[in-house]
């Protein structure tokens with residue numbers, strides 16, 4: 001145990017706030033005031049009581065305080081790290097709602113008699129916003145849609161609002177509220193389950209599109225941040241893309257219509273190519289949500305398009321127009337920021353760049369999951385340096401932020417002496433100074449940038465917490481053993497025994513800690529073979545040959561899908577959102593209820609459900625298909641005025657190459673009623689439907705109850721706001737953990753699917769159940785919502801794991817575990833190289849390599865395979881070397897270098 005740790009234990013909080021002025025500085029003088037402190041001070045001066053009097057500038061944080069905001073057109077190209085999960089979810093959800101409302105408003109724009117009453121009613125908007133929030137706890141705090149002046153043809157005031165008239169403003173917005181003071185919450189604990197929905201277009205001073213309104217400059221029209229969808233001043237069509245869609249009916253259960261029932265277009269949010277300028281979603285600066293959630297939040301904003309003016313004789317004026325924006329919010333404190341220093345021209349440079357306190361011999365890497373907190377980073381040694389003997393793995397930012405000035409020096413690395421020549425494919429490069437310098441300036445810098453991008457400590461948060469846990473236990477153990485005698489004696493002892501300690505497994509650790517895993521127990525050659533076979537098998541199945549295989553062959557073991565719930569969390573949440581919405585709506589809407597001048601809503605209809613399926617597929621590049629699958633006789637069709645046997649609106653991205661034009665293919669979608677799928681593949685026989693039905697049809701115990709507190713306008717013009725007549729509303733819906741994840745399977749449709757719109761690829765389906773009330777007013781299973789995601793974005797984790805983790809690829813990383821440990825790397829690829837082998841405590845990376853300090857998974861795997869095939873390889877050289885303190889070595893002598901190189905070359909040639 002190092003001195004640093006001993007002292008750190010006694011330290012408390014990271015921050016102290018002095019006095020009422022709110023000057024935030026670190027606890028020690030060496031920690032100079034930085035931008036993090038400046039923002040803390042600013043946030044500290046605003047609260048729910050004084051925010052109404054503050055200027056709008058003091059309610060906002062600097063524009064560049066959120067980095068790496070997702071951009072629609074680069075999302076398909078980049079690796080998505082866990083630290084952006086919540087921003088991507090917000091981005092996709094804003095887009096999802098924008099697609100849905102654009103679709104439905106234009107789908108039902110023709111006839112005042114048949115279409116107009118079928119448009120979403122009031123509770124559709126309210127429950128939709130509420131479901132966005134309740135299905136994304138931790139990823140989203142608020143959601144809503146704000147209509148521009150006189151663009152909402154509300155159909156829920158049939159007596160006082162003519163069909164061709166509009167509401168002045170309409171802005172249903174849901175946000176999560178603390179409910180610990182609710183009379184019904186007798187535990188007095190916040191439940192995360194209470195959602196308030198306001199109509200922002202009502203109440204005094206409600207015109208959010210007017211320049212004086214605080215929301216206007218922050219969310220509705222923030223031109224510097226490119227948010228200027230309403231009022232719509234754009235005249236060019238480039239920013240409003242036209243999407244094609246086809247819908248196929250089922251003629252009866254088990255039979256599909258050959259010709260599409262509908263072939264139409266609608267205008268939707270832009271879908272820019274990589275070089276086009278308009279994004280569909282923009283993020284606001286962090287701002288204080290005064291008078292509503294009273295938190296610092298960031299919003300994502302996307303446009304809704306309608307073909308205006310509807311129902312008017314003046315057809316000349318009609319054009320696609322931005323009529324509303326969808327808004328999703330996230331608590332600023334939950335957004336990870338990158339505290340590391342970035343060069344001035346780096347796109348990753350933000351307001352907080354450089355607040356990390358890594359020392360000069362170390363390099364900084366951000367850690368996910370810390371939000372707006374200090375210490376969300378690690379400092380690992382620069383290439384050519386190694387950790388001091390007491391240090392196990394990289395220095396944690398958390399520790400550095402609590403260190404006194406004297407202790408701070410302990411976070412330095414020690415130069416590695418006697419570095420060996422750099423490894424190349426052929427073994428060792430000949431030593432040539434001139435050549436090395438030239439390479440460094442070109443290739444190696446490029447390689448450095450690439451590798452840094454690929455291999456920074458993406459998946460390490462969990463690892464670090466394990467290490468911290470170990471440290472704590474270790475400390476306690478020591479304390480118990482030595483009864484409080486930390487002295488120089490124990491330090492010296494530790495020094496002497498370090499070699500032994502670093503590779504043995506402390507008895508109390510078991511398999512818990514990756515750094516301390518025991519010898520040889522962690523690489524399983526058979527597993528490696530099985531894993532490579534599995535991967536090559538998946539590659540061997542193609543759409544052409546899949547029909548010849550048995551159903552068993554087209555399915556991978558369930559353990560091969562390990563980690564899908566984290567890799568595909570955002571995609572799964574879109575199915576969960578739909579399940580929440582359908583549950584909330586079905587459990588609360590009674591079309592016969594009239595509240596004074598207005599209806600709450602009508603039955604759900606086919607067009608709305610197809611629209612929801614389309615929105616899920618359109619808003620997320622990773623989703624291949626999405627659908628809603630009703631149980632037998634569970635869907636009441638308002639057009640036919642009866643229950644229909646099966647109904648399964650399912651949307652697909654157009655998979656066929658019919659449209660040669662890449663851009664047009666991107667903008668084309670197709671949907672069908674899955675009730676028409678051939679009976680041998682009927683949706684109600686699929687595992688994701690059957691198993692959820694078995695679980696939930698007879699027993700709904702375990703569902704979460706959500707409380708929705710809706711506030712509605714007092715009159716048409718929205719002069720006031722009051723609680724809805726039925727207040728609060730409750731709905732019961734599944735949690736994320738209740739979703740069903742299928743095994744990875746090959747969805748083979750080549751010969752069975754005349755319109756070749758199906759997936760034909762390795763996929764995973766994730767499904768969530770939804771519920772309504774039966775005629776006896778008991779909760780009833782109505783069906784499932786599902787999305788299907790391509791397997792090739794799943795990250796394989798080959799590193800050792802706990803015995804209870806059902807991971808097919810566990811222990812298949814051929815790291816040299818006596819000297820190194822395995823760290824998973826996120827690459828969004830279903831391949832066997834998503835790891836790296838880093839040196840264990842007491843070991844050092846021996847090669848003279850300017851860019852990396854670990855062995856990359858790709859190299860390790862391929863060299864291991866070569867070794868297995870008895871080909872030339874340098875697998876044996878991919879080991880860390882026992883760290884020799886510089887003082888223990890004799891002065892620089894060429895004999896030793898020659899010896900080391902000699903041994904390694906001998907190793908190489910022997911294989």
Ligand SMILES: *[C@@H]1O[C@H](CO)[C@@H](O)[C@H](O)[C@H]1NC(C)=O
Nearest residue numbers: 137138139189190191192193
């Ligand atoms: C509420 O959500 C937060 C963030 O996800 C979580 O930490 C907390 O435990 C939740 N509370 C309850 C009662 O579930």
Ligand SMILES: *[C@@H]1O[C@H](CO)[C@@H](O)[C@H](O)[C@H]1NC(C)=O
Nearest residue numbers: 162163164165166311312313
């Ligand atoms: C609405 O329709 C009525 C009758 O159909 C017509 O008299 C009126 O001018 C229309 N109003 C608008 C704003 O188009």
Ligand SMILES: *[C@@H]1O[C@H](CO)[C@@H](O)[C@H](O)[C@H]1NC(C)=O
Nearest residue numbers: 149168169207208209210211
């Ligand atoms: C809101 O303000 C804008 C800009 O001042 C104005 O054009 C619009 O008519 C107002 N809307 C309402 C409903 O008053």
Ligand SMILES: *[C@@H]1O[C@H](CO)[C@@H](O)[C@H](O)[C@H]1NC(C)=O
Nearest residue numbers: 249250257260261606639640
């Ligand atoms: C498809 O189904 C809808 C709803 O039942 C119906 O209105 C429509 O006419 C059908 N289309 C065809 C081509 O059968």
Ligand SMILES: *[C@@H]1O[C@H](CO)[C@@H](O)[C@H](O)[C@H]1NC(C)=O
Nearest residue numbers: 106109110265266267307310
């Ligand atoms: C309905 O919207 C579509 C495009 O989305 C448009 O082509 C059509 O003209 C609109 N119909 C009316 C009556 O506005």
Ligand SMILES: *[C@@H]1O[C@H](CO)[C@@H](O)[C@H](O)[C@H]1NC(C)=O
Nearest residue numbers: 081083337338366456457458
């Ligand atoms: C998110 O994590 C990745 C991988 O560790 C890192 O490259 C990136 O800079 C991080 N981003 C932020 C904002 O922390």
Ligand SMILES: *[C@@H]1O[C@H](CO)[C@@H](O)[C@H](O)[C@H]1NC(C)=O
Nearest residue numbers: 160168714715716717718719
């Ligand atoms: C709403 O406002 C308009 C214009 O300001 C006015 O003509 C109308 O009478 C108002 N309606 C109600 C119900 O107050």
Ligand SMILES: *[C@@H]1O[C@H](CO)[C@@H](O)[C@H](O)[C@H]1NC(C)=O
Nearest residue numbers: 865866867868869870871911
């Ligand atoms: C590699 O060589 C070893 C020892 O010579 C032998 O036992 C093994 O069968 C060989 N493996 C292959 C794949 O040739």
